[in-house]
Amino acid sequence: MMSRRNFVKKMLVSLAFLAGGAGIGAPYLKRWIAQADSEKETPAAEVLPEPVHVEKVLPTELLASFFLLSDLHISVSESSMTDRLHMALKDISAWNGPLDAIVLGGDLTDFGRESDYKLLKSILNQYQLPKLYANMGNHDYYDIWLDREGQFSTETMPNGKTDSMARERFQSFIGYADKPYTDVWVNGVHLILVSQECYVQEKADVGEGAWYSDEQLNWLRETMKAHEDGKPAIVFIHQPLPEPGTDGGTHRLIRAIAFREILAPYPNVFVLSGHTHRNFLSEDHYNKQNTFHWFNNASVGRTRAAQPGQNSVDVQGLFVEVYGHQVVLRAREFSNRSWIESSQWTIPLTTA
16 A cells, blocks of 8 residues: 555655646655655554453352252161161152262261161162262271270270270271372362361370361362362361361360461362251351351251250251352251242352
Protein backbone atom coordinates (compact mmCIF):
# COMPACT_ATOMS: atom_id res chain seq x y z
CA MET A 1 0.00 0.00 0.00
CA MET A 2 1.36 3.55 -0.95
CA SER A 3 2.26 5.72 2.01
CA ARG A 4 0.80 9.17 2.49
CA ARG A 5 4.19 10.84 1.88
CA ASN A 6 4.83 9.07 -1.46
CA PHE A 7 1.33 9.87 -2.59
CA VAL A 8 1.89 13.60 -1.93
CA LYS A 9 5.20 13.55 -3.86
CA LYS A 10 3.64 11.97 -6.92
CA MET A 11 0.72 14.40 -6.83
CA LEU A 12 3.01 17.49 -6.67
CA VAL A 13 5.19 16.32 -9.56
CA SER A 14 2.13 15.79 -11.71
CA LEU A 15 0.74 19.22 -10.88
CA ALA A 16 4.06 20.87 -11.71
CA PHE A 17 4.15 19.43 -15.20
CA LEU A 18 0.54 20.31 -15.78
CA ALA A 19 1.19 23.90 -14.70
CA GLY A 20 3.70 24.57 -17.45
CA GLY A 21 6.65 22.31 -17.27
CA ALA A 22 9.25 21.17 -14.86
CA GLY A 23 11.39 24.29 -15.12
CA ILE A 24 8.64 26.81 -14.28
CA GLY A 25 7.46 25.00 -11.10
CA ALA A 26 10.82 23.84 -9.84
CA PRO A 27 11.30 26.26 -6.89
CA TYR A 28 7.84 25.63 -5.62
CA LEU A 29 8.06 21.95 -6.32
CA LYS A 30 11.31 21.55 -4.33
CA ARG A 31 9.81 23.38 -1.36
CA TRP A 32 6.63 21.28 -1.39
CA ILE A 33 8.56 18.02 -1.71
CA ALA A 34 10.86 18.99 1.18
CA GLN A 35 7.81 19.80 3.30
CA ALA A 36 6.26 16.47 2.43
CA ASP A 37 9.52 14.67 3.32
CA SER A 38 9.64 16.40 6.70
CA GLU A 39 6.24 15.06 7.72
CA LYS A 40 6.53 11.81 9.64
CA GLU A 41 3.97 9.12 9.16
CA THR A 42 1.73 8.67 12.16
CA PRO A 43 0.73 5.06 12.49
CA ALA A 44 -2.89 4.35 13.24
CA ALA A 45 -3.44 3.94 16.98
CA GLU A 46 -3.92 0.30 18.01
CA VAL A 47 -7.21 -0.19 19.84
CA LEU A 48 -6.83 -2.77 22.61
CA PRO A 49 -9.86 -4.63 23.87
CA GLU A 50 -11.06 -3.86 27.36
CA PRO A 51 -9.88 -6.49 29.89
CA VAL A 52 -12.64 -8.94 30.72
CA HIS A 53 -12.76 -10.68 34.12
CA VAL A 54 -13.88 -14.26 33.64
CA GLU A 55 -15.01 -15.84 36.89
CA LYS A 56 -14.32 -19.55 37.18
CA VAL A 57 -17.59 -21.46 37.05
CA LEU A 58 -17.55 -24.74 38.95
CA PRO A 59 -19.42 -27.73 37.54
CA THR A 60 -22.57 -28.69 39.42
CA GLU A 61 -22.82 -32.43 38.83
CA LEU A 62 -22.69 -34.94 41.69
CA LEU A 63 -19.20 -36.43 41.91
CA ALA A 64 -19.45 -38.89 44.81
CA SER A 65 -21.61 -39.76 47.79
CA PHE A 66 -20.91 -41.83 50.88
CA PHE A 67 -22.08 -42.66 54.40
CA LEU A 68 -19.90 -42.10 57.45
CA LEU A 69 -20.72 -44.64 60.17
CA SER A 70 -18.81 -43.87 63.35
CA ASP A 71 -18.42 -45.75 66.63
CA LEU A 72 -20.06 -49.07 65.82
CA HIS A 73 -18.56 -50.69 68.98
CA ILE A 74 -19.29 -54.21 67.76
CA SER A 75 -18.67 -56.78 70.49
CA VAL A 76 -19.33 -60.49 70.88
CA SER A 77 -20.23 -59.63 74.47
CA GLU A 78 -23.01 -57.12 73.67
CA SER A 79 -25.82 -57.71 71.17
CA SER A 80 -27.37 -54.22 71.25
CA MET A 81 -24.61 -52.77 69.03
CA THR A 82 -25.13 -55.58 66.54
CA ASP A 83 -28.85 -54.80 66.42
CA ARG A 84 -28.19 -51.12 65.77
CA LEU A 85 -25.71 -51.80 63.01
CA HIS A 86 -28.32 -53.98 61.32
CA MET A 87 -30.74 -51.01 61.40
CA ALA A 88 -28.20 -48.84 59.63
CA LEU A 89 -27.25 -51.43 57.04
CA LYS A 90 -30.86 -52.29 56.21
CA ASP A 91 -31.50 -48.64 55.45
CA ILE A 92 -28.31 -48.25 53.41
CA SER A 93 -28.68 -51.48 51.44
CA ALA A 94 -32.13 -50.30 50.27
CA TRP A 95 -30.75 -46.91 49.24
CA ASN A 96 -32.55 -45.40 46.27
CA GLY A 97 -29.85 -43.22 44.78
CA PRO A 98 -26.10 -42.97 44.13
CA LEU A 99 -23.89 -44.37 46.88
CA ASP A 100 -20.20 -44.86 46.19
CA ALA A 101 -18.67 -45.81 49.56
CA ILE A 102 -19.13 -46.38 53.26
CA VAL A 103 -16.52 -45.08 55.69
CA LEU A 104 -16.29 -46.63 59.16
CA GLY A 105 -15.01 -43.79 61.31
CA GLY A 106 -13.14 -45.48 64.16
CA ASP A 107 -14.17 -47.66 67.10
CA LEU A 108 -15.38 -50.33 64.71
CA THR A 109 -15.20 -52.73 67.66
CA ASP A 110 -15.49 -52.38 71.40
CA PHE A 111 -12.29 -54.28 72.23
CA GLY A 112 -10.51 -54.99 68.96
CA ARG A 113 -10.55 -58.74 69.46
CA GLU A 114 -10.32 -61.19 66.59
CA SER A 115 -13.79 -62.42 67.55
CA ASP A 116 -15.19 -58.87 67.35
CA TYR A 117 -13.86 -58.38 63.81
CA LYS A 118 -15.23 -61.78 62.75
CA LEU A 119 -18.66 -60.77 64.04
CA LEU A 120 -18.46 -57.41 62.23
CA LYS A 121 -17.48 -59.08 58.97
CA SER A 122 -20.32 -61.58 59.25
CA ILE A 123 -22.81 -58.71 59.70
CA LEU A 124 -21.47 -56.75 56.74
CA ASN A 125 -21.51 -59.84 54.52
CA GLN A 126 -25.28 -60.08 54.88
CA TYR A 127 -25.81 -56.94 52.78
CA GLN A 128 -25.04 -55.67 49.30
CA LEU A 129 -22.88 -52.65 50.11
CA PRO A 130 -20.51 -50.31 48.25
CA LYS A 131 -16.77 -50.27 48.89
CA LEU A 132 -15.79 -50.02 52.58
CA TYR A 133 -12.99 -47.89 54.06
CA ALA A 134 -12.10 -47.29 57.71
CA ASN A 135 -9.79 -45.66 60.21
CA MET A 136 -8.91 -46.82 63.72
CA GLY A 137 -10.24 -45.50 67.00
CA ASN A 138 -9.06 -45.93 70.58
CA HIS A 139 -11.46 -48.81 71.30
CA ASP A 140 -9.92 -50.81 68.49
CA TYR A 141 -6.84 -51.08 70.78
CA TYR A 142 -8.76 -52.22 73.88
CA ASP A 143 -7.83 -55.90 73.80
CA ILE A 144 -4.84 -55.15 76.05
CA TRP A 145 -7.28 -54.53 78.94
CA LEU A 146 -8.78 -58.06 78.77
CA ASP A 147 -7.25 -61.01 80.59
CA ARG A 148 -7.34 -64.63 79.46
CA GLU A 149 -10.91 -65.02 80.68
CA GLY A 150 -12.00 -61.94 78.74
CA GLN A 151 -12.46 -59.89 81.88
CA PHE A 152 -11.44 -56.22 82.10
CA SER A 153 -8.24 -56.17 84.12
CA THR A 154 -6.25 -52.97 84.57
CA GLU A 155 -3.88 -54.60 87.05
CA THR A 156 -2.54 -57.12 84.52
CA MET A 157 -2.59 -54.84 81.44
CA PRO A 158 -1.35 -55.46 78.74
CA ASN A 159 -2.28 -59.04 79.48
CA GLY A 160 0.32 -60.47 77.11
CA LYS A 161 -0.87 -58.36 74.16
CA THR A 162 0.46 -55.38 72.22
CA ASP A 163 -0.75 -52.36 70.29
CA SER A 164 0.93 -53.83 67.24
CA MET A 165 -1.38 -56.86 67.42
CA ALA A 166 -4.39 -54.53 67.43
CA ARG A 167 -3.15 -52.64 64.37
CA GLU A 168 -2.52 -55.87 62.49
CA ARG A 169 -6.05 -57.11 63.22
CA PHE A 170 -7.56 -53.84 62.00
CA GLN A 171 -5.42 -53.78 58.85
CA SER A 172 -6.24 -57.40 58.08
CA PHE A 173 -9.96 -56.72 58.49
CA ILE A 174 -10.10 -53.67 56.21
CA GLY A 175 -7.40 -54.81 53.77
CA TYR A 176 -4.64 -52.24 54.38
CA ALA A 177 -1.16 -53.49 53.62
CA ASP A 178 1.27 -52.07 56.18
CA LYS A 179 -0.21 -48.94 57.77
CA PRO A 180 -3.52 -48.18 59.53
CA TYR A 181 -3.96 -45.02 57.42
CA THR A 182 -4.53 -44.57 53.70
CA ASP A 183 -6.08 -42.39 51.01
CA VAL A 184 -8.32 -43.25 48.06
CA TRP A 185 -9.92 -41.41 45.17
CA VAL A 186 -13.61 -42.14 44.66
CA ASN A 187 -14.91 -40.70 41.37
CA GLY A 188 -12.29 -37.97 41.57
CA VAL A 189 -13.05 -37.16 45.23
CA HIS A 190 -10.15 -37.61 47.65
CA LEU A 191 -10.85 -39.52 50.88
CA ILE A 192 -7.96 -39.29 53.36
CA LEU A 193 -8.22 -41.64 56.33
CA VAL A 194 -5.94 -40.73 59.24
CA SER A 195 -5.62 -43.25 62.07
CA GLN A 196 -4.54 -43.42 65.67
CA GLU A 197 -1.19 -45.22 65.52
CA CYS A 198 -0.65 -46.43 69.04
CA TYR A 199 -2.21 -46.74 72.47
CA VAL A 200 -1.06 -46.93 76.08
CA GLN A 201 0.89 -50.18 75.71
CA GLU A 202 3.38 -48.46 73.40
CA LYS A 203 3.02 -44.88 74.64
CA ALA A 204 1.68 -44.58 78.17
CA ASP A 205 0.90 -40.86 78.04
CA VAL A 206 -1.48 -41.17 75.06
CA GLY A 207 -4.47 -42.02 77.25
CA GLU A 208 -7.56 -42.05 75.04
CA GLY A 209 -6.07 -39.49 72.67
CA ALA A 210 -5.08 -39.94 69.02
CA TRP A 211 -1.33 -40.02 68.42
CA TYR A 212 -0.01 -39.42 64.88
CA SER A 213 3.67 -40.08 64.21
CA ASP A 214 6.05 -37.85 62.25
CA GLU A 215 5.81 -40.41 59.47
CA GLN A 216 2.04 -40.14 59.25
CA LEU A 217 2.04 -36.35 59.46
CA ASN A 218 4.65 -36.16 56.69
CA TRP A 219 2.53 -38.55 54.64
CA LEU A 220 -0.48 -36.29 55.20
CA ARG A 221 1.58 -33.26 54.18
CA GLU A 222 2.56 -34.90 50.88
CA THR A 223 -0.92 -36.24 50.28
CA MET A 224 -2.47 -32.79 50.65
CA LYS A 225 -0.31 -31.38 47.84
CA ALA A 226 -2.81 -32.85 45.39
CA HIS A 227 -5.18 -30.07 46.51
CA GLU A 228 -3.20 -27.01 45.50
CA ASP A 229 -5.77 -26.53 42.72
CA GLY A 230 -8.64 -26.32 45.21
CA LYS A 231 -10.13 -29.79 44.72
CA PRO A 232 -12.11 -30.78 47.85
CA ALA A 233 -10.34 -33.03 50.36
CA ILE A 234 -12.31 -35.15 52.84
CA VAL A 235 -10.15 -36.00 55.87
CA PHE A 236 -11.36 -38.57 58.41
CA ILE A 237 -10.14 -38.59 62.01
CA HIS A 238 -11.58 -40.35 65.05
CA GLN A 239 -10.96 -38.19 68.13
CA PRO A 240 -12.03 -34.54 67.87
CA LEU A 241 -9.69 -31.55 67.85
CA PRO A 242 -8.84 -29.38 70.86
CA GLU A 243 -9.21 -25.60 70.81
CA PRO A 244 -7.32 -23.84 67.98
CA GLY A 245 -3.69 -23.09 68.79
CA THR A 246 -3.36 -25.99 71.24
CA ASP A 247 -2.35 -29.61 71.21
CA GLY A 248 -4.75 -32.15 72.61
CA GLY A 249 -4.55 -34.78 75.31
CA THR A 250 -6.76 -37.69 76.21
CA HIS A 251 -9.91 -38.00 74.07
CA ARG A 252 -8.50 -35.44 71.62
CA LEU A 253 -6.20 -35.31 68.59
CA ILE A 254 -2.86 -34.91 70.35
CA ARG A 255 -0.64 -33.27 67.71
CA ALA A 256 -3.36 -30.86 66.67
CA ILE A 257 -1.12 -27.84 65.98
CA ALA A 258 0.84 -29.75 63.33
CA PHE A 259 -2.36 -31.24 61.91
CA ARG A 260 -3.96 -27.81 61.49
CA GLU A 261 -0.79 -26.34 59.96
CA ILE A 262 -0.76 -29.06 57.30
CA LEU A 263 -4.36 -28.38 56.25
CA ALA A 264 -4.25 -24.58 56.54
CA PRO A 265 -2.91 -23.72 53.03
CA TYR A 266 -5.73 -25.51 51.22
CA PRO A 267 -9.30 -24.39 50.50
CA ASN A 268 -12.24 -26.78 50.49
CA VAL A 269 -10.99 -29.17 53.19
CA PHE A 270 -13.59 -31.08 55.21
CA VAL A 271 -12.60 -32.87 58.42
CA LEU A 272 -15.03 -35.49 59.73
CA SER A 273 -14.57 -36.92 63.23
CA GLY A 274 -16.38 -39.25 65.62
CA HIS A 275 -15.69 -40.46 69.19
CA THR A 276 -18.02 -38.10 71.08
CA HIS A 277 -21.29 -39.96 70.28
CA ARG A 278 -23.13 -36.64 70.34
CA ASN A 279 -26.75 -36.60 69.17
CA PHE A 280 -27.67 -34.74 65.98
CA LEU A 281 -31.03 -33.77 67.47
CA SER A 282 -29.72 -31.68 70.34
CA GLU A 283 -26.09 -30.71 69.72
CA ASP A 284 -24.20 -28.58 67.20
CA HIS A 285 -21.96 -30.68 64.96
CA TYR A 286 -20.38 -28.02 62.71
CA ASN A 287 -17.28 -26.31 64.11
CA LYS A 288 -16.31 -23.11 62.23
CA GLN A 289 -13.19 -22.12 64.19
CA ASN A 290 -10.72 -23.57 61.70
CA THR A 291 -9.39 -22.93 58.20
CA PHE A 292 -11.33 -26.07 57.22
CA HIS A 293 -14.90 -27.27 57.74
CA TRP A 294 -15.05 -29.64 60.72
CA PHE A 295 -18.08 -31.86 61.38
CA ASN A 296 -18.42 -34.25 64.31
CA ASN A 297 -20.47 -37.36 63.61
CA ALA A 298 -22.88 -39.20 65.90
CA SER A 299 -22.62 -42.93 66.67
CA VAL A 300 -24.27 -46.01 65.23
CA GLY A 301 -23.75 -48.14 68.33
CA ARG A 302 -24.00 -45.61 71.17
CA THR A 303 -25.46 -42.25 70.21
CA ARG A 304 -26.10 -40.23 73.38
CA ALA A 305 -29.66 -39.47 74.38
CA ALA A 306 -31.07 -36.22 73.02
CA GLN A 307 -32.09 -35.18 76.53
CA PRO A 308 -30.27 -35.88 79.83
CA GLY A 309 -31.70 -38.76 81.81
CA GLN A 310 -33.26 -40.47 78.80
CA ASN A 311 -32.31 -43.85 77.38
CA SER A 312 -31.04 -43.42 73.86
CA VAL A 313 -32.71 -45.35 71.06
CA ASP A 314 -31.10 -43.27 68.32
CA VAL A 315 -28.92 -44.82 65.61
CA GLN A 316 -27.30 -42.02 63.64
CA GLY A 317 -24.79 -41.38 60.87
CA LEU A 318 -23.79 -38.80 58.28
CA PHE A 319 -24.52 -38.82 54.54
CA VAL A 320 -22.17 -36.75 52.39
CA GLU A 321 -22.61 -35.68 48.76
CA VAL A 322 -19.70 -34.00 46.96
CA TYR A 323 -20.67 -31.91 43.94
CA GLY A 324 -18.45 -29.90 41.64
CA HIS A 325 -19.56 -26.67 43.33
CA GLN A 326 -20.61 -27.65 46.86
CA VAL A 327 -20.64 -30.32 49.57
CA VAL A 328 -23.93 -31.35 51.18
CA LEU A 329 -23.97 -33.12 54.56
CA ARG A 330 -27.14 -34.61 56.05
CA ALA A 331 -27.64 -36.41 59.35
CA ARG A 332 -29.54 -39.68 59.12
CA GLU A 333 -31.61 -41.48 61.76
CA PHE A 334 -31.40 -45.13 60.78
CA SER A 335 -33.92 -46.48 63.29
CA ASN A 336 -36.83 -44.92 61.37
CA ARG A 337 -35.02 -44.20 58.07
CA SER A 338 -35.46 -40.43 58.21
CA TRP A 339 -33.42 -37.27 57.76
CA ILE A 340 -32.71 -35.11 60.79
CA GLU A 341 -33.87 -31.73 59.52
CA SER A 342 -31.97 -29.69 62.13
CA SER A 343 -28.62 -31.15 61.04
CA GLN A 344 -28.21 -30.50 57.34
CA TRP A 345 -25.56 -28.28 55.77
CA THR A 346 -24.71 -27.07 52.25
CA ILE A 347 -21.16 -25.71 51.97
CA PRO A 348 -20.26 -23.91 48.70
CA LEU A 349 -16.79 -24.66 47.37
CA THR A 350 -14.46 -21.74 46.78
CA THR A 351 -12.38 -21.37 43.61
CA ALA A 352 -8.62 -21.67 43.93
